[in-house]
Amino acid sequence: MAASMLPGFQEQLLRRFRSIRPAEFAQLGESGMRALIQDGVATALRHGIETERDVASFIDLRLKTGPGFEAALQSEAARKVLDDGTLPGPFKLQLLHLHLTGEVLEA
Secondary structure, X not given: XXXXXXXXXXXXXHHHXXXXXXXXXXXXXXXXXXXXXXXXXHHHHHOOOOOHHHHHHHHHHHHHHHHHHHHHHOOHHHHHHHOOOOOOHHHHHHHHHHHHHOOOOOO
């Protein structure tokens, strides 16, 4: 994802999450949601999750998982997935989703 795309993409995500995650949006407020999106984009990109769709799904997983998300990312299983440079981003996202929710991420 090109750096020049980030501001517009983050605005799209803000509108999307206002619509599909109204309770979380209300709890965080607009500034809190902006901060969560910015951090989520940075975290996803740092771990090789790079397409707009996958980054959006990563942030949605963070919202779905709630306060335990950050601790879950530090678990041994999650670290093995996220730190593996040989795994493609979509596969990392699928494994992380399965690990955190017990569900397969819908395509």
